[in-house]
Amino acid sequence: MSDGAFFPRDRSRHPPAYTPDYKTSVVRSPQKALISMPTTLSEETGPVFGHDMLGPLDNDLIQNFAKPGEMAIGQRLIVHGRVLDETGRGVPGVLLEFWQANAGGRYRHKKESYLAPLDDNFGGCGRTITDDQGGYRFRTIKPGAYPWPNRVNDWRPAHIHFSIFGSGFAQRLITQMYFEGDPLIWRCPIVGTIPDRDGIESLIAPLDTNNTIPMDARAYKFDIVLRGRRSTMFENRMEGN
Amino acid sequence: MQRLDPLKESPSQTAGPYVHIGCVPNFSGITGVYPADPGAQMVTKATQGERISVEGVVFDGTGTPLKDALIEIWQADAAGIYALRDPRGPGDPAFAGWGRKAADFETGLWRFDTIKPGAVPFPDGRMMAPHISFWIVARGINIGLQTRMYFPDEDNSADPWLTRIEHQNRVPTLIAEKTGDGAYRFDIHLQGPQETVFFDV
DSSP states (O other): OOOSOBOOOOGGGSOOSOOTTSGGGTTTSOOSOOEEOOOOHHHHOOOOOOGGGOOTTTTBTTTTTSOTTOOOOSOEEEEEEEEEETTSOBOTTOEEEEEOOOTTSOOSSTTOOOSSOOOTTOOOEEEEEOOTTSEEEEEEEOOOOEEESSSTTEEEOSEEEEEEOOSSGGGOEEEEEEETTOTTGGGOTTGGGSSSHHHHHTTEEOBOGGGOBTTTBEEEEOOEEEOOBOOSTTSOOSSOO | OOOSOOOOOOOOOOOOTTHHHHHOTTTTTOOSSSSSOTTSOOOOTTOOSOEEEEEEEEEOTTSOBOSSOEEEEEOOOTTSOOSSSOTTOOOOTTOOOEEEEEOOTTTOEEEEEEEOOOOEEOTTSOEEOSEEEEEEEOTTOSSOEEEEEEOTTSOOTTOTTGGGOSOGGGGGGGBOEEEETTEEEOOEESSSTTOOOOEEO
């Protein structure tokens, strides 16, 4: 177990704050340089969540908001993968939260105004905690693409939002998963905030026929990488490994 | 030549306007899926320490409150021990140290009811003044913003983190205002002359 300082975040991998094609970022982007700091205990520690917080349907978006005996409408999917750190190790005990639009591209949210209808049996949220190897899986329906007010005719590719906790607060991350083959990915200004193609490709989940459940649900595989951390073995600390 | 660490961190994407669905579903009106929103309650009767409230608004570059921001905080307990992974031993079992609140949909105000944290050591052993770590996400924020809140009624003058900031005239953006007994106000400005100091840490 490494409990040391986190690897510095490779900011060239992430979107910059100011991305004018994504218009909302213009007045919400800090303009001064970030102040670089070493991680301290305040960043190397972080909240950890126990499996006892999870309900039996938390990882099943098809059923967790549905009326008894009913199910959400849409293409049935298994989304699975591993949470790893930059050294390649699986990260166990990570809380993953996900949220998404329904099959028609409509979110269950008071600020949402798209004309596509709500699905009475779909809430759009789920969560799980990674196993000993960093693995996770959940069941859902494929979210629809939807238009959004940015440029006159911008559409979001189908996507699932992920919130990820690591083992330290400095690993906190929110990102989005996209689906292999979606032509909207390369037209989306939010996807386009990511500086390079390799970074974008790392958020596109491939269809995983090996894990597809025949006559039931297709599978998509989505691995997530969190910042790595050093071992404390040779660092000048009061305590450590 | 062998490769160094083979993997790169997954790129961040904005939390978007509907972050509430996934992170605070009960707040957003999606009830019956989770019994409570994670991080909504930080303190119970058993928690040790001085009760405080921290509230504020996140402002954009036009001075408009963000009504769709999500704020998370992480802090030590009253003795300065983090609840988990702190090598100095177990902390207060009645304090998890993590909180999550959404800005109010009408006003943009968010508020945490917590306890005042104790001091925590810097890696070289010097003590940092009591502080709370903040992480801010919202529509239009492409990667979560990291900052810290310090207390106006503590001696921050020798804090090894604050003293590393070159432009000391920006340090006041990290110090809350005391508005009452145990009540603190910590507004966050994304841009402008009062732009809050954000960290790459």
